[in-house]
Amino acid sequence: MRVYGYARVSTQEQAEEFDALNQQIARLKAAGATEVLIDIESGRSDARKQFNELLKLVQQNQVDEVIITRIDRLGRSVITIHKAIDIFVKQNVNLRVLDAPVDPNSPFGWFSINQMSGLAEFESRLLSQRVKQGNEYFRQQLKYCVPPFGYAKDENHRLTPNRNIHEKSGKTYFELAKIIIDLTLELRSLQDVCNYIYTEYEVVFTVAGLRDWVKNLVLQGHTAYFVKKKKGINREPIINFHTHEALITPATVEAIQAKLSANRKYRSSATSTRGDYPLAGLIRCTHCQGSMYRNFSRHKTRTEYMRCVNYNKLGKYHCENSKCTRLRQIISKTIAELCENAPKLIEYLESQSETTQVVSTQEIEKLSNELSVLRALRSSNPDIIQAIAKIEATINSRSIPVKMIERDTFENAQRKIAIASQATFWESLDDSELRVTLAEFVEKVEVDSEGAVTPSFKLPLTLSSMRP
Structure with a gap:
């Protein structure tokens, strides 16, 4: 009899710290599951890889019974749960719920599943509403999660200048932030600023990070939320003006914008052909195995040469290979x-x-995917370790x-x-x-x-x- 178990937790923290996933797996195996499919993802998502794999196996008549610990392991949406159960019923697959045995083929079982799936979605929506209300209160109190460089949080989690002393320079972080702003206006490029502050103060910024930092509204004395757009979220920014001491003035903001605009012409454009040349993507640095980028000489001949991309990086990623070798x-x-x-x-x-x-083969690819999921758990559970060894042996033998x-x-x-x-x-x-x-x-x-x-x-x- 082909018996599959399905286990799910919402977060990696539940899987590792609370051992909730291992508990589910142990119960499913004790109940007779020969294989257990695992997801570490929210039940509100319909894109769960192993959940969809289970439905696919059921539709291909490769499953006789599905075991779960609770009905909400299938999902936190009434529609998702009913979709799964409909597939089980159509394929004559028995569904066994350990904490609440029900028969989806009987009227009473159908009614019970409706109640449990509705309760699962209710709990999910209630939790989502609580989180939303908590975040809204957080923003109303002008609290901030991660302050940018130069700022800290007070006892009420509001922004305030960071008066702690920077060990290397002997200055406060707020004073050091002002120095970085002055350097941004004085030096030729943001890369020069990154190199200088790393050499002088051991402060690490990437070029992109520095560009985002100087544009941050926190530096202008404002507490803002939803400034950066995220995919699938269309929400207007919330800006609370003059909530703390500003690092830069409006005149400085304009000067920085002008400097960034002037430097933009040196960066790649939408019509860039930087990868359209022989051996593009194939040239590597011998010393760090990093890629090498193409640049042009400032002479009118525009000679192409290659240089290690890690030469411009700071800290442990820096490469000493400064050689510029002609592409031709x-x-x-x-x-x-x-x-x-x-x-x-x-x-x-x-x-x-x-x-x-x-x-x-296709079967080996499937086993490899299962092996990747089990290894990702990093579990010390003997059953999981034994399952990993068994799958590895099966792959080698087939x-x-x-x-x-x-x-x-x-x-x-x-x-x-x-x-x-x-x-x-x-x-x-x-x-x-x-x-x-x-x-x-x-x-x-x-x-x-x-x-x-x-x-x-x-x-x-x-x-x-x-x-x-």
């Missing part, structure tokens, strides 16, 4: 290496044509060895490599053609602080051609 030099060295190593690629291709690899490359595919790839070994072929391509063709042969290209270029090649085979 990287491309020419990569092509030269490819022409030279073409015979080795063909030799490797011939060896691979006789080898095998493991191809994932892997299918198949031939990696067919003869026709091999000959086609061999022909491509032979053409690519001719320098005249590469000279005939324009940049757009060069980008597409190099992407077919090149896995990545590493560039070190001395400008040395080390390409790694791949076989010119698509994923589909690797399957029989």
